[in-house]
Amino acid sequence: MRAEDQERIITELESRVSLARVKSAEAGGLKLQEVLEDSHYFERRRLKDDKKSPAFEDDLTFWNDVQRDLRRASERDQKMLVRKIVRHYGEEISGNFDDRVYQMVTRVLPPGLGLLLNAASPLRLARKFPQMPNLDESVVIQGETEQIHRLHERGTVILVPTHVSNLDSIIVGYSLFRLGLPPFIYGAGLNLFTNPLVSFFMHNLGAYTVDRKKRDPLYKEVLKEYATLSLEFGYDNIFFPGGTRSRSGAIEQHLKLGLLGTGLGAYINNLARNAPQPKVFIVPATLSFELVLEAETLIDDFLKEVGKARYIIDDDEFSKPKRVFDFMSQLVSMDAKIHVTVSRGMDVFGNPVDDDGESLDPCGRHIDTSRYVLKNGVPTADRLRDFEYTKEVGERIAESYLADNVVTGTHVVAHAIFGLLRDKNPRMTVLRLIRTGGTEDDLELRAVYHEVDRLLTALRGLQAQSKIRLSPKLSGSAEDVVADALAHYALYHTRPAATRRGDRIIPTDRNLLLYYQNRLEGYGLCKRACLTPDHRSLSDHRS
Amino acid sequence: MSAPKTPLKMAIVGGGPLARAIAYILQSGDTDVHLWARSEDARDRLRDQLSGTSIHHKLDAALQDASVVLLAVPADQMLEVAERYGDQATGDQVVLTAARGVGEGFQLPHEMIRARTCVRKIGVLGGPIHARELATGRQINAVLASRFPEVIESVRALTDKSPIALHGSRDIIGVQVAGAISNVSSLAAGMADALELGDTARGVLLTHGLVDAKKIGVALGGSDKTFGGLAGLGELIPRHVTSMDRHLEVGAKLASGMNVQEALQAVNGHVEGVITATEAMKVAEARGLDLLLVRAVVQVLSGEAGAREALEAVLQRSLELDD
Numbered sequence: 026m027r028a029e030d031q032e033r034i035i036t037e038l039e040s041r042v043s044l045a046r047v048k049s050a051e052a053g054g055l056k057l058q059e060v061l062e063d064s065h066y067f068e069r070r071r072l073k074d075d076k077k078s079p080a081f082e083d084d085l086t087f088w089n090d091v092q093r094d095l096r097r098a099s100e101r102d103q104k105m106l107v108r109k110i111v112r113h114y115g116e117e118i119s120g121n122f123d124d125r126v127y128q129m130v131t132r133v134l135p136p137g138l139g140l141l142l143n144a145a146s147p148l149r150l151a152r153k154f155p156q157m158p159n160l161d162e163s164v165v166i167q168g169e170t171e172q173i174h175r176l177h178e179r180g181t182v183i184l185v186p187t188h189v190s191n192l193d194s195i196i197v198g199y200s201l202f203r204l205g206l207p208p209f210i211y212g213a214g215l216n217l218f219t220n221p222l223v224s225f226f227m228h229n230l231g232a233y234t235v236d237r238k239k240r241d242p243l244y245k246e247v248l249k250e251y252a253t254l255s256l257e258f259g260y261d262n263i264f265f266p267g268g269t270r271s272r273s274g275a276i277e278q279h280l281k282l283g284l285l286g287t288g289l290g291a292y293i294n295n296l297a298r299n300a301p302q303p304k305v306f307i308v309p310a311t312l313s314f315e316l317v318l319e320a321e322t323l324i325d326d327f328l329k330e331v332g333k334a335r336y337i338i339d340d341d342e343f344s345k346p347k348r349v350f351d352f353m354s355q356l357v358s359m360d361a362k363i364h365v366t367v368s369r370g371m372d373v374f375g376n377p378v379d380d381d382g383e384s385l386d387p388c389g390r391h392i393d394t395s396r397y398v399l400k401n402g403v404p405t406a407d408r409l410r411d412f413e414y415t416k417e418v419g420e421r422i423a424e425s426y427l428a429d430n431v432v433t434g435t436h437v438v439a440h441a442i443f444g445l446l447r448d449k450n451p452r453m454t455v456l457r458l459i460r461t462g463g464t465e466d467d468l469e470l471r472a473v474y475h476e477v478d479r480l481l482t483a484l485r486g487l488q489a490q491s492k493i494r495l496s497p498k499l500s501g502s503a504e505d506v507v508a509d510a511l512a513h514y515a516l517y518h519t520r521p522a523a524t525r526r527g528d529r530i531i532p533t534d535r536n537l538l539l540y541y542q543n544r545l546e547g548y549g550l551c552k553r554a555c556l557t558p559d560h561r562s563l564s565d566h567r568s
Numbered sequence: 569m570s571a572p573k574t575p576l577k578m579a580i581v582g583g584g585p586l587a588r589a590i591a592y593i594l595q596s597g598d599t600d601v602h603l604w605a606r607s608e609d610a611r612d613r614l615r616d617q618l619s620g621t622s623i624h625h626k627l628d629a630a631l632q633d634a635s636v637v638l639l640a641v642p643a644d645q646m647l648e649v650a651e652r653y654g655d656q657a658t659g660d661q662v663v664l665t666a667a668r669g670v671g672e673g674f675q676l677p678h679e680m681i682r683a684r685t686c687v688r689k690i691g692v693l694g695g696p697i698h699a700r701e702l703a704t705g706r707q708i709n710a711v712l713a714s715r716f717p718e719v720i721e722s723v724r725a726l727t728d729k730s731p732i733a734l735h736g737s738r739d740i741i742g743v744q745v746a747g748a749i750s751n752v753s754s755l756a757a758g759m760a761d762a763l764e765l766g767d768t769a770r771g772v773l774l775t776h777g778l779v780d781a782k783k784i785g786v787a788l789g790g791s792d793k794t795f796g797g798l799a800g801l802g803e804l805i806p807r808h809v810t811s812m813d814r815h816l817e818v819g820a821k822l823a824s825g826m827n828v829q830e831a832l833q834a835v836n837g838h839v840e841g842v843i844t845a846t847e848a849m850k851v852a853e854a855r856g857l858d859l860l861l862v863r864a865v866v867q868v869l870s871g872e873a874g875a876r877e878a879l880e881a882v883l884q885r886s887l888e889l890d891d
Contacts, residue, residue: 394659
């Protein structure tokens with residue numbers, strides 16, 4: 026983000042959010058005193074548990090000052106205090122993207138990306154540099170790559186990828202670079218900024234910080250308004266609408282609408298001020314990994330906290346540079362692919378758009394979308410109405426994710442093995458099956474081939490209806506697919522998901538099997554009741 | 569001095585009894601009512617009956633600049649009419665339907681409108697609406713369901729001074745399923761009347777219909793509460809509501825031994841319950857739902873069972889009221 030825009034955005038942010046709070050207080054909402062007390066309370070509580078935060082001392086001083094000023098604040102002082110807090114949050118969130126640094130970094134990509142992945146240890150970097158993984162070979166970018174260019178020229182783009190791994194933002198950033206697009210800005214969890222070198226690149230590649238530990242409603246409002254303003258200023262954004270990384274491994278189907286709705290907010294504001302290019306486009310992208318860096322931690326977290334995710338993991342594989350490096354190196358050496366599939370773009374109401382950015386109705390007729398937001402002839406925001414529009418956008422994105430998910434052998438074979446385990450233990454809950462392994466220690470190889478064959482037939486049928494994408498490797502026989510998947514399982518994880526011994530298959534790590542098989546949830550492939558994609562009632566399901 | 573208020577324009581698409589009744593009520597208020605009917609006969613007849621309504625022979629003219637559009641056509645015409653309307657549709661329009669049937673694959677009327685137009689602000693009318701009573705000026709009660717609160721607000725503003733009391737709901741799915749399945753229940757009630765099974769049996773059959781409606785509605789994402797409210801139970805209590813009479817008549821003819829085609833030919837008007845029953849059964853099979861009354865009606869419609877045999881089988885089963 027350009028420095029002059031950054032200052033303008035923060036000034037506008039301060040003005041908009043504080044004005045909204047004053048208006049809300051005047052209309053009978055929370056009084057300013059209560060808003061300030063809430064902010065102070067939530068931040069104090071966070072600081073009590075977050076003493077290791079690099080900004081701890083500064084934050085403590087800031088909130089001590091707020092507390093002191095709040096005691097004898099007049100109404101006018103309260104307004105000023107709200108402004109002060111909004112600016113404080115705004116400055117923390119704001120990235121410091123520098124175009125010169127971006128140019129420098131992108132010139133040395135992909136080695137620069139390797140640098141990013143291995144940034145925590147410059148010594149190791151120096152030693153291993155000749156073997157630095159080259160992502161050109163491993164990342165397959167496909168789908169509507171032309172359309173996203175055209176939409177970028179005709180408005181502001183929000184790219185909404187699936188979220189599996191902390192590598193996602195890097196892979197997406199790299200893909201945008203490969204597509205010849207300028208950097209998009211995105212909100213990255215504060216935990217990704219803890220390493221100073223990674224933080225430097227993150228900031229300069231367009232990341233702004235999102236502190237998920239901040240519970241203050243005012244902070245969330247500032248964050249949303251920051252995203253809205255960046256869109257109004259024409260900065261393309263990346264949002265991960267799944268929120269956090271998918272713990273279960275399944276494709277996200279229940280998306281968080283808060284940040285997603287900022288696209289519509291920006292569009293309405295653009296219309297109201299007659300912006301020359303008011304349109305905001307939403308472009309889903311599905312990232313499909315043959316192997317997932319943090320699979321073990323994520324599925325472990327999922328199983329521990331079914332229904333109430335731990336939400337923030339700051340000690341996973343991503344924080345261990347050696348694991349990241351091993352993962353990337355082995356990915357390249359085994360020809361394992363990361364598929365990035367760009368879906369067709371849509372408007373902020375969920376209507377598809379053509380290559381000129383014109384919205385289309387289901388019969389292919391052009392739509393004047395400004396009329397969706399008119400009130401007495403004026404473009405106006407309406408919280409309840411806009412929530413419904415955004416909900417539809419969420420539904421369309423979820424459909425795109427399912428249709429553009431690239432299935433690989435690791436998913437299909439895990440699904441087959443897990444399905445057979447469930448068949449053999451029909452009265453056992455899934456959780457119990459995972460814990461105990463069920464009644465038998467292994468499966469007949471022939472039975473696994475048979476089940477993989479059944480799944481491949483069903484998946485090819487779905488692919489013919491454009492309901493899923495299959496990795497090219499899945500065009501082979503069931504025997505080839507199983508052999509390839511087993512080789513991949515053995516590649517990187519601490520324990521492989523499954524191994525072959527003679528003519529038997531041993532489900533070595535049932536957690537991992539569940540994780541990889543979950544990628545095929547939501548397609549109706551199960552013979553038994555599927556684990557629901559929203560992962561709420563895992564323990565209730567009988568296998 | 570404030571400028572005179574521009575009257576709100578409402579377009580009614582269709583020339584049936586409901587279209588006529590709504591136009592009749594609203595034309596006397598502040599609303600500028602425009603109506604389009606497909607047939608010339610219907611237009612001529614309506615011109616005589618509705619002096620305060622502009623009757624158009626071109627759909628475009630009726631729709632132009634309308635704030636609210638009522639698609640007053642049965643479900644089997646909805647896709648075609650919605651597609652025509654879609655040429656003029658704009659995102660700020662509020663669109664209403666009162667159809668009590670479904671399309672292929674149990675497609676609900678609001679889904680058909682969505683499938684052919686750009687509009688989002690859709691409202692569905694349900695509950696014990698009776699067009700004839702509406703035309704006499706008696707107060708009637710209807711449910712208006714929409715996911716958009718402004719749909720309910722704007723229609724309430726239109727009907728403010730009319731005898732229509734609107735009850736708002738967000739459950740657009742439940743209200744439509746309740747209305748559609750009530751027609752299937754009416755087919756069964758017509759059979760029961762003709763077979764003289766008695767009032768108790770009739771009541772039990774209608775309750776089975778409500779249970780079936782709730783099962784489908786909830787499976788499709790509707791709220792179970794809707795079925796115990798005005799759009800569900802509330803519609804079963806009055807003796808006459810829109811489309812009930814035709815369905816009772818067809819039911820009676822089926823019970824007398826006529827096949828479906830003969831029964832439909834003998835009755836004037838749309839009988840949406842026949843398609844609804846068949847499509848509901850397909851949904852039930854796909855989703856593993858056990859629909860006792862719907863299955864019995866389908867068995868009679870297909871000739872697989874006689875009316876008495878099918879209904880008595882239902883009456884022998886216990887009601888799953890707690891589901």
